[in-house]
Amino acid sequence: MGTGQPITGLDRNQDLTSSGPTNNPHLLIVTASALPSPTAADDDDDEDETTQQSRADADDDGRIYKNPRNSPSAQCPRDEEQATLLGQKCLRKCSSDEDCKSKKKKCLCDGACGMSCIKPDRECPELTQPEIGKVTLTGRLFGDKAVYSCPHGYHVVGLQSRSCQADGKWAGQPPACKENIYCLQPPTIEHARHSALPEQATFDLDATVQYNCHTGYVTNGFPRAKCLAIDGQASWYGPDISCEPRSCGEPGDVPHGWVTADCHTFGCRAVVQCGQGFELVGKAERYCQADGAWAPKELPTCVQGDAGTV
Numbered sequence: 001m002g003t004g005q006p007i008t009g010l011d012r013n014q015d016l017t018s019s020g021p022t023n024n025p026h027l028l029i030v031t032a033s034a035l036p037s038p039t040a041a042d043d044d045d046d047e048d049e050t051t052q053q054s055r056a057d058a059d060d061d062g063r064i065y066k067n068p069r070n071s072p073s074a075q076c077p078r079d080e081e082q083a084t085l086l087g088q089k090c091l092r093k094c095s096s097d098e099d100c101k102s103k104k105k106k107c108l109c110d111g112a113c114g115m116s117c118i119k120p121d122r123e124c125p126e127l128t129q130p131e132i133g134k135v136t137l138t139g140r141l142f143g144d145k146a147v148y149s150c151p152h153g154y155h156v157v158g159l160q161s162r163s164c165q166a167d168g169k170w171a172g173q174p175p176a177c178k179e180n181i182y183c184l185q186p187p188t189i190e191h192a193r194h195s196a197l198p199e200q201a202t203f204d205l206d207a208t209v210q211y212n213c214h215t216g217y218v219t220n221g222f223p224r225a226k227c228l229a230i231d232g233q234a235s236w237y238g239p240d241i242s243c244e245p246r247s248c249g250e251p252g253d254v255p256h257g258w259v260t261a262d263c264h265t266f267g268c269r270a271v272v273q274c275g276q277g278f279e280l281v282g283k284a285e286r287y288c289q290a291d292g293a294w295a296p297k298e299l300p301t302c303v304q305g306d307a308g309t310v
Contacts, residue, residue: 078114150177183227191243213243216266216290248288274302
């Protein structure tokens with residue numbers, strides 16, 4: 001095919017399977033009606049988390065949120081590290097529509113970005129038809145899908161379906177129809193994540209994915225994997241990494257007492273006890289945090305029984 005023509009116009013009530021006559025059996029022209037572009041005023045919530053934090057209460061117009069924006073959602077958690085790895089821009093956090101400054105925004109689940117203030121009628125860009133196969137759209141608004149398919153004898157290598165995200169971009173990269181070899185899902189590394197969307201099951205030759213260790217773990221080694229063909233077989237080569245828990249070092253010494261810790265890395269616990277005739281002032285337990293520091297920061301003290309309280 002190789003027409004490179006954009007997909008234009010689609011009445012959302014139109015039957016998507018009716019493409020009309022075409023000279024190319026692999027080409028499906030999908031149309032979508034143009035919608036007005038969002039104005040700057042409508043996009044008040046479309047700012048990244050750093051900007052939101054810097055503007056703080058000034059952005060909130062003195063409102064008291066019935067459902068605080070920082071309240072996490074168990075059904076749709078916000079994972080900003082994963083969103084960054086996937087190249088997805090996260091919008092304003094929310095727990096309900098009332099947390100969004102614009103009445104045109106709704107509090108909806110936006111994948112790795114979690115519950116976010118989203119303008120439901122924001123459009124994703126037009127898509128061009130692939131050289132081989134076709135792409136069918138359910139629409140170009142938030143949550144709509146672009147579904148790719150291939151002719152007989154070919155396979156969709158890459159994402160078979162891409163979603164229109166709240167940031168106005170289609171998730172992931174466009175796939176291709178291939179009749180040769182390809183790689184399946186990348187290797188799983190303990191305590192690490194990679195840059196491919198979880199729903200992607202096939203990868204083209206020369207595709208690469210980047211690995212990052214989870215928070216609290218240190219990346220050691222080469223963090224990338226590449227799909228290569230050797231002797232007619234496709235396989236992932238790499239990554240060569242390990243994710244080791246971050247060390248907090250020794251938890252410290254307490255005069256007239258002792259500190260017990262089975263380990264000194266992320267997630268470990270240290271317990272402080274006092275000698276006979278002394279009482280503990282402060283918290284007896286300290287935990288190694290993801291940043292490599294013990295918390296609480298201050299060590300407790302052991303004082304003589306008649307000189308302080310527990």
